[in-house]
Every structure is written in C-alpha cells, then in structure tokens.
Amino acid sequence: MTFQTQFPQLLQRIKADSPLIHCITNHISIHDCANALLALGASPIMAEHPGEVAEITATSQALMVNLGNISDSRMEAIAAAGETARTHHIPCMIDLVGVGCSQLRRSFAHGFLLRAHPAVIKGNESEIRAICGVEHHARGIDNGEHGPLAQALTVAKQAARQFHTVVLLSGKTDLITDGVCAFGVENGDPLMARVTGTGCMQGAVVAAFLAVASPLEAALSGAAAMGLAGEYAAEQFQSHGSISQFSLGILDGLFSLRDAAALRMIPL
Ligand SMILES: Nc1ncnc2c1ncn2[C@@H]1O[C@H](COP(=O)(O)OP(=O)(O)OP(=O)(O)O)[C@@H](O)[C@H]1O
Numbered sequence: 001m002t003f004q005t006q007f008p009q010l011l012q013r014i015k016a017d018s019p020l021i022h023c024i025t026n027h028i029s030i031h032d033c034a035n036a037l038l039a040l041g042a043s044p045i046m047a048e049h050p051g052e053v054a055e056i057t058a059t060s061q062a063l064m065v066n067l068g069n070i071s072d073s074r075m076e077a078i079a080a081a082g083e084t085a086r087t088h089h090i091p092c093m094i095d096l097v098g099v100g101c102s103q104l105r106r107s108f109a110h111g112f113l114l115r116a117h118p119a120v121i122k123g124n125e126s127e128i129r130a131i132c133g134v135e136h137h138a139r140g141i142d143n144g145e146h147g148p149l150a151q152a153l154t155v156a157k158q159a160a161r162q163f164h165t166v167v168l169l170s171g172k173t174d175l176i177t178d179g180v181c182a183f184g185v186e187n188g189d190p191l192m193a194r195v196t197g198t199g200c201m202q203g204a205v206v207a208a209f210l211a212v213a214s215p216l217e218a219a220l221s222g223a224a225a226m227g228l229a230g231e232y233a234a235e236q237f238q239s240h241g242s243i244s245q246f247s248l249g250i251l252d253g254l255f256s257l258r259d260a261a262a263l264r265m266i267p268l
C-alpha cells in the first residue's frame with residue numbers, strides 16, 4: 001500500500017479511536033500542542049507531576065516528551081513516564097528542544113534514550129547534530145533552515161543508527177529515517193519558523209500517529225500532517241496577512257486534513 005493511500009486511513013483511525021496522548025512538554029507551546037491533538041481527533045492529557053505521571057502514561061496510547069524550558073520537576077516526570085512507557089510497551093517520542101544549548105539537557109537526553117528507547121526522536125538539524133556529538137551551532141532553540149540536505153541526511157541517519165530509533169529532522173525539508181531508508185517531506189511554509197511552537201506541535205502530532213502506526217509511518221505522517229496544515233495556514237495568511245492568525249490557521253489545517261493529495265514526499 002502506498003503512503004498516499006495509507007495516510008487518510010491513519011487519519012481516520014485517529015478520529016475513530018481518539019487515542020489518549022500523554023504529553024510532558026514546555027509551557028510555551030503546551031496549549032498549541034493540546035489543540036493540535038484535538039484538531040486531529042486525538043485526546044491530549046498534559047500531566048507533569050512526577051508523582052502521577054507513571055499512572056497516566058500507563059493508561060495512554062502514546063507518550064510525547066519535550067525538553068523545551070526544562071525544569072527539575074519535568075525531568076523527574078519525563079524519566080518516570082519513560083520508564084512506564086518502556087515497561088508497558090507504550091510508544092514514545094522525544095523532542096530534543098534546545099539539546100545543543102546545555103550540557104544538562106544533553107546528559108539528561110542521553111540517559112533517556114538509553115533507558116526509555118523512544119520509537120522516534122525529533123529535532124532540528126542543530127539538535128540532531130548535538131545529540132550525536134557532532135559539531136553544532138546552537139543559538140537558542142530555533143533553527144528553521146538547515147544546511148545542505150545531504151549533510152542533514154547524514155547526521156539524521158547517524159542518529160537513527162546510534163540510538164536504534166526513527167529520526168525526524170525538521171526544517172524546510174523534514175527528513176525521516178530509520179538509518180536505512182530515508183524520505184524527505186517538502187511541504188510546509190517558511191512562516192512556520194516565524195511563530196513559536198510549530199516544532200513542538202509536530203512532535204505532538206507524531207505521537208498521535210504513533211498510537212496507530214509504526215514509528216517510521218508515524219514520523220512520516222506527522223511531518224506530512226504539519227506540512228500540509230502549514231500550507232493551509234499560509235494560504236489564509238495570503239488573504240488576511242495576519243501572523244497572529246497563522247498558528248490558528250495551522251489548527252484549522254489539521255482539523256480539515258483528509259488526504260495527502262498535495263503531499264510532496266521524496267525517497268532519499
Ligand atoms: N522554511 C521552511 N519551509 C517549510 N516548512 C518549514 C520551514 N521551516 C520550518 N518548517 C516546518 O515547521 C515545523 C517546525 O520545524 P522547525 O525545524 O522550525 O522546528 P523547531 O526548530 O523545533 O521549532 P520550535 O522550536 O518553534 O518548536 C516543521 O513542520 C517544518 O517542516
């Protein structure tokens with residue numbers, strides 16, 4: 001079955017099953033992530049008290065954790081939730097927000113990757129370079145553009161092999177690889193890098209697909225869904241010119257998503 005055929009079926013399954021997605025994420029984009037999941041048809045739960053997360057992860061269909069704006073309490077919660085996800089075979093993804101910015105995030109992320117074995121890791125190029133220990137130029141959390149595609153693909157494949165996981169390297173072209181096969185998703189719009197939290201939303205959307213698909217299909221679907229939703233929002237932006245409406249336009253795009261007719265996916 002082609003991905004073009006499979007994608008609408010996965011969307012349908014999310015709407016039909018409404019999987020519970022446990023998110024432990026930063027407070028800058030937490031609201032956008034919850035709304036992105038609702039727009040797709042999933043059920044978000046944003047719970048982060050270290051004393052209750054294990055119980056909540058155990059009842060979820062997927063776990064999404066995000067290192068943005070990290071705190072002691074959230075690190076404790078992410079470790080506990082990751083342990084439950086692993087022992088209960090609940091699929092999990094980690095968004096490596098800002099992992100290049102501090103040694104604290106790098107060593108915490110390495111410990112998590114080792115212990116929780118997330119199905120998908122996600123980051124922009126500088127974040128994926130940082131987690132692999134390759135020279136990077138982190139300047140805060142945003143990167144948007146990446147270097148030459150071949151260079152980004154090499155580091156994405158390296159990360160996938162090093163951590164035995166699927167990697168989603170986000171940017172102008174989203175790269176998805178399991179270390180052997182690789183795809184690029186060219187949908188999206190440069191405006192997506194001009195509002196905060198689109199990367200975090202993409203992580204939440206990947207987690208929703210993880211509840212109904214394999215890690216590679218989930219990462220591809222998450223990139224496709226966000227790219228198509230970004231294009232929907234950009235079309236609305238053309239008529240209204242309102243950047244404040246742009247993130248809301250992404251939610252409208254996720255809500256109205258039905259198929260992948262406009263998908264620009266390339267095998268690499
Ligand atoms: N220039 C671009 N053209 C098209 N799509 C883009 C562009 N830049 C980013 N995107 C899209 O925006 C989303 C977020 O990617 P990005 O790499 O900016 O994440 P991020 O750096 O983690 O963002 P944030 O920290 O704001 O959450 C992805 O869906 C990506 O495809």
Ligand SMILES: Cc1ncsc1CCO
Nearest residue numbers: 026028029068069141197
């Ligand atoms: C702006 C910002 N700072 C930490 S997390 C975050 C949200 C986008 O990653």
